[in-house]
Amino acid sequence: MPEVLDRRALNRATLERQLLLARAGLSALEAVGHLYGMQAQAPDPPYIGLWTRLAGFVPGDLARLIDERLVVRLVLMRSTIHLVTAEDCLVLRPLMEPVMARALRGTHGRGLAGVDPEELAATGRKLVEERPLTFRELGALLGERWPQAPAADLVAGVRNTLALVQVPPRGIWGVGGQAAHTTAEAWLGRPLAERPRPEEAVRRYLAAYGPATVMDLQQWSGLTRLGEVVREMDLRGFVTEEGAELFDLPEAGRPDPETPAPVRYLPEYDSTLLSFERRTRTRICAEEYRGRIFTVNGIIKATVLVDGFVRGMWKATRGRREAALEVELFAPVSDRERADLEAEGARLLDVLAPEAPSRDVRLRDA
Structure with a gap:
């Protein structure tokens, strides 16, 4: 029978992997990579999230990474904005293509009837690679070509088809202003990965959030049918007190449930609260x-x-x-x-x- 992990055991395991049991001596870049996607709808929460997790962190550490194009902010998991390393951006964005396509089939997709999606993507790419654009600017320019379509729907068509990153000064600590966008390929000078495999994303997620259920993985990513992927992997199994099946990396440690946990201040949108399904979110x-x-x-x-x-x-x-x-x-x-x-x-x-x-x-x- 699989070992049962109670709420407190899950709590301490996740806190350790989220760098919340003790401030880590990692660099800001190493921490962003380990956390594998920090929710970033607003510019400041990732700064506070790193401050609460890292020893000696100051906001300039992350601002410098954004300026140097080592980390970027773009739409990824669950079709929401995340802060990730440049390398993870190039792999995660094509992996999340089904999430983007599903999001586009909703309200915005209906407004794009009669608009050729390939032409829209090509036009949008040309525009944002000429110079970074706000969505208002992009919508106005796209409307010149497709005046019959709502500008917001045209922008959504580009946003959900291309890997659009937000360029500085957006995301820089203490600096305001609207977000301007260009493609990840133009900003980073490298192509997106071809046909990335979900197994690596599962491992990275478990390293930062585990142990977890298949539904947790799907809640975090927005992807579906990950049960087929998980069951083909070499993972260790557990169960919750309620009988839900958990998976974890075979080599991953789990702290004693009685390990002291310090007071911590989490920012708005912290991924620790957003990366589990409702039943297992009670771990925190x-x-x-x-x-x-x-x-x-x-x-x-x-x-x-x-x-x-x-x-x-x-x-x-x-x-x-x-x-x-x-x-x-x-x-x-x-x-x-x-x-x-x-x-x-x-x-x-x-x-x-x-x-x-x-x-x-x-x-x-x-």
Whole structure:
């Protein structure tokens, strides 16, 4: 019979692989590669996600990687924006082609009736490779060729067909502005991989998130029929307390479930919350809290981990002379945990508002 992994065992295994049991001595580039896709709908969350995971990280470490084209932001898993290394971009984007095609067959696809998809892709490629364009600019130019089609649908046709990366200054810490896009091939000077195999993606996912079910893999990626892939691989099997089948790398370690877990502040959209199906997401977030974190408008709120589990939400407010970290707790915490939350929150404010002469961490009890 496969070994049973309870909620706490799964929690500690995933925290270790997510670099959340102890700050790692990795470089920012190594960490982005290990995490295999950091959710990045907004520019700042990956910076906070790396800060909470790495020893000595400062925002300039990631900004430099973006400027030097060693990491990029583009649409990948689940047809959402992720931050990945340049090498992973070139492999993951063609692997996610079925996800992009499925997304395009929805509302936007109906608006593209009568538009030749190959011509649209070729036209879009020519335009964004001449100079990076915002989606508004791209839509206006495509509309000159296809005036009968909605601009948003034309842009979606290009976005879901080509590997469009967001170019700096978008994604640079402290810099605003709309996202401008060009192709990954033009930006990185290399072609996309041909016919990538999903087995490597399964291994990389398990190294960063495992142990996991097939449904977890499919929730993370947006791909389907991964059960056929998993069952052909040399993986170790476990089961959850509820009987769900888990898979893991044979060589992967799993910490003692009683390993202490430090307080951690996770950013909005952190992939740790988004990369598991609903049943196994309880390894880090109780189902009763899901509705408070996963909002109806698609925003995934920033959270705090206490003893390895989501115990509240946080947000930062910044003025000219004062900054505050507002923490809303979902459940009571001990005096020691409260002190740790305040100390870690103060360190986070040092990053978020280094020039504010007044900084305060405010905990609101459940």
